[in-house]
Amino acid sequence: MNHLLSIEELSKDLIWKLIDHAATLKHERNVGTHEHKPLQDQTWAMIFTKASTRTRVSFEVGIRELGGSVMFLSSNDIQLGRGEPIKDTARVMGRMVHGAIIRTFAQQDVLDFAEYSDIPTINALTDDAHPCQILADLLTIRERLGTWENKKIAFVGDGFNNMSRSWMWAAKQLNFHLAIAAPSECLPTAQYIDRLDSSNVSLHTDPIEAVKDADVINTDVWLSMGQEDQAEKEAQFDNYQVNSELLKHAHPSHIVLHCLPAYRGKEITEEVLEAYADVIFQQAENRLHAQKSILSKLASRHSDKF
Numbered sequence: 534m535n536h537l538l539s540i541e542e543l544s545k546d547l548i549w550k551l552i553d554h555a556a557t558l559k560h561e562r563n564v565g566t567h568e569h570k571p572l573q574d575q576t577w578a579m580i581f582t583k584a585s586t587r588t589r590v591s592f593e594v595g596i597r598e599l600g601g602s603v604m605f606l607s608s609n610d611i612q613l614g615r616g617e618p619i620k621d622t623a624r625v626m627g628r629m630v631h632g633a634i635i636r637t638f639a640q641q642d643v644l645d646f647a648e649y650s651d652i653p654t655i656n657a658l659t660d661d662a663h664p665c666q667i668l669a670d671l672l673t674i675r676e677r678l679g680t681w682e683n684k685k686i687a688f689v690g691d692g693f694n695n696m697s698r699s700w701m702w703a704a705k706q707l708n709f710h711l712a713i714a715a716p717s718e719c720l721p722t723a724q725y726i727d728r729l730d731s732s733n734v735s736l737h738t739d740p741i742e743a744v745k746d747a748d749v750i751n752t753d754v755w756l757s758m759g760q761e762d763q764a765e766k767e768a769q770f771d772n773y774q775v776n777s778e779l780l781k782h783a784h785p786s787h788i789v790l791h792c793l794p795a796y797r798g799k800e801i802t803e804e805v806l807e808a809y810a811d812v813i814f815q816q817a818e819n820r821l822h823a824q825k826s827i828l829s830k831l832a833s834r835h836s837d838k839f
């Protein structure tokens with residue numbers, strides 16, 4: 534693994550290894566025995582053109598815990614924000630830092646950065662993908678339910694945003710069923726479903742159908758970053774709120790996940806968010822452990838070991 538650009542490019546074996554190592558790192562952090570510093574003497578750059586709480590904090594803490602230094606660069610701080618091309622930014626930074634973590638709009642920008650910089654590049658969210666979040670979510674599911682295998686995972690909300698797209702590729706690689714419930718205009722296109730080519734994913738406009746007997750009910754904001762002014766899009770989601778009525782249709786021992794930030798009264802009620810806060814904030818904490826696993830893997834990319 535030279536980069537982490539999307540879930541799509543990860544094999545099943547690699548996903549399992551990343552989650553296993555994340556669990557080990559979490560345990561070692563909890564008992565205070567972690568000594569391996571794979572990022573010693575390295576400096577990593579974080580280039581963000583969108584806001585972030587969890588991703589920024591977890592990467593900054595994680596890099597330091599793995600022995601590295603980190604510099605946070607909002608796009609307004611660097612010439613990228615004034616129109617310098619990503620490929621030039623990449624060629625400069627690739628000569629100075631040891632790895633980069635990028636949050637931006639276009640997936641192509643992250644792909645270009647990886648190609649031109651020639652240093653390990655991590656996608657910290659684009660309009661198409663949020664692979665770091667999915668790895669943390671899978672770790673949380675395994676901790677709570679023992680396994681994701683043969684589980685039914687429902688995703689209720691925008692069926693074609695970065696989170697739902699990333700979940701679709703995870704379902705293709707791993708052995709669980711993903712039921713997406715969204716208004717018809719917010720479901721994946723036929724072309725996308727053809728490319729996905731997986732019988733593990735089903736699409737629904739009826740949220741009850743998707744949530745029926747589900748082990749995990751997952752949601753995300755109705756309007757992703759950059760879409761905040763799309764009131765006509767938001768108006769389609771009235772029936773797609775995760776609330777206590779909807780959860781009556783889920784499996785009795787279900788959990789609720791939300792990648793956060795949450796907009797209470799929109800995609801999830803205050804009551805549901807607070808009832809499942811324990812697992813939702815465990816999910817948020819797992820960003821740290823999952824990302825330390827990704828960073829360790831990239832630091833040891835020329836060997837089979839972490």
Ligand code: CP
Binds near residue numbers: 794
């Ligand atoms: N879930 C997530 O990526 O959160 P932030 O936008 O706060 O990083």
Ligand code: NVA
Binds near residue numbers: 694695753756793
């Ligand atoms: N779909 C959301 C995820 C936030 C972590 C967004 O892109 O804003």
